[in-house]
Amino acid sequence: EAQVTQNPRYLIxxxxxxxxxxxxxxxxxxxxxxxxxxxxxxxRQIYYSMNVEVTDKGDVPEGYKVSRKEKRNFPLILESxxxxxxxxxxxxxxxxxxxxxxxxxxGPGTRLTVL
Amino acid sequence: AQSVAQPEDQxxxxxxxxxxxxxxxxxxxxxxxFWYVQYPNRGLQFLLKYITGDNLxxxxxxxxxxxxxxxxxxxxxxxxxxxxxxxLYFCAVREARGGGADGLTFGKGTHLIIQP
Numbered sequence: 175e176a177q178v179t180q181n182p183r184y185l186i187x188x189x190x191x192x193x194x195x196x197x198x199x200x201x202x203x204x205x206x207x208x209x210x211x212x213x214x215x216x217x218r219q220i221y222y223s224m225n226v227e228v229t230d231k232g233d234v235p236e237g238y239k240v241s242r243k244e245k246r247n248f249p250l251i252l253e254s255x256x257x258x259x260x261x262x263x264x265x266x267x268x269x270x271x272x273x274x275x276x277x278x279x280x281g282p283g284t285r286l287t288v289l
Numbered sequence: 290a291q292s293v294a295q296p297e298d299q300x301x302x303x304x305x306x307x308x309x310x311x312x313x314x315x316x317x318x319x320x321x322x323f324w325y326v327q328y329p330n331r332g333l334q335f336l337l338k339y340i341t342g343d344n345l346x347x348x349x350x351x352x353x354x355x356x357x358x359x360x361x362x363x364x365x366x367x368x369x370x371x372x373x374x375x376x377l378y379f380c381a382v383r384e385a386r387g388g389g390a391d392g393l394t395f396g397k398g399t400h401l402i403i404q405p
Contacts, residue, residue: 176357207392216379216397219331232392264332277323278393280332 179283180265186287187255195250195284197253197265205268206248207232207278208240210261217264253257255288262286291316293382295396298363302370303404312380321383322363323393324354326338328376336378339363350374370403377401 178199187193188232197202207222207230223242237259239251248267252259262285266278292315302308314320321340325333337348344356354365363380380396 209395214397217395219394220391248321266333277335278333278336280325280334282332283330 176279178265178267178279180263180281182283182284183282184285186289188289190254190258193252193255193286195252195263195265195286197248197250197263197281198246199248199279200270201267201279202245202247203267203279204245205278206242207266208238208248208250209264209266210234211264211283212261212275220263226273247250255286257288260286260288261289291382291394293347293380293394295378295380295399297399298397299400299402301402301404304372305369308370308374308401308403310366310378310380310401311397312365313361313365314363314382315361317380320361320363322354322356323381323383324348324352324363325381325395326350326366326376326385327398328380333379336365345368366371372403375401375403 181196187287202267204225208220209217210215218234220238221232223229226242226245228238229242262283264283265281268276294313294350323338324336326335326336337346339346339356347353352367356363377398377400379398382395
């Protein structure tokens with residue numbers, strides 16, 4: 175089954191404790207992206223990746239890091255989480271971004287609480 | 290900068306009635322527009338998109354959307370609502386960035402509530 179998976183689905187942590195949220199897709203997509211969803215703000219893009227070893231900042235990158243060492247994986251890293259990073263996070267992937275524009279496939283989400 | 294506006298936080302419709310969820314956009318070039326739906330505790334699911342061509346776009350679950358360039362709108366519609374259509378709906382626009390990289394800008398979402 176074609177899908178985007180994220181782990182963990184739920185996470186409660188404390189300020190300053192480094193964490194990683196994993197994202198994996200099995201569709202051989204070039205493009206991957208991370209969003210955060212906050213009430214009243216919709217989805218905002220954190221980082222995206224056009225392909226392996228190619229990443230760039232989205233609209234709200236502060237406090238986050240990403241890496242793209244393999245095509246299928248795109249982990250989101252919070253080096254020193256803070257309470258304002260409490261949010262619902264979504265990973266998404268898409269094929270052939272650029273010429274034409276294909277829809278993005280979203281993971282199930284990771285609900286992060288930073289105390 | 291590109292932007293999307295969904296003017297209604299919530300839309301209430303009786304089951305069997307037609308529904309409309311509004312979306313307006315602002316882009317510097319040609320718009321590529323999308324609708325996604327989010328059911329409780331789930332990720333976003335693609336409904337439909339407008340890239341070019343016919344202004345009426347048909348999508349999943351009986352939904353359609355009408356692209357209106359003069360009004361810069363892309364409203365989502367369905368002729369007869371089902372209770373199972375109750376969800377959070379997002380409109381999104383393609384945002385062209387330098388270097389060929391593209392990303393989506395999302396609206397804030399509209400809660401659609403279908404009453405039995």
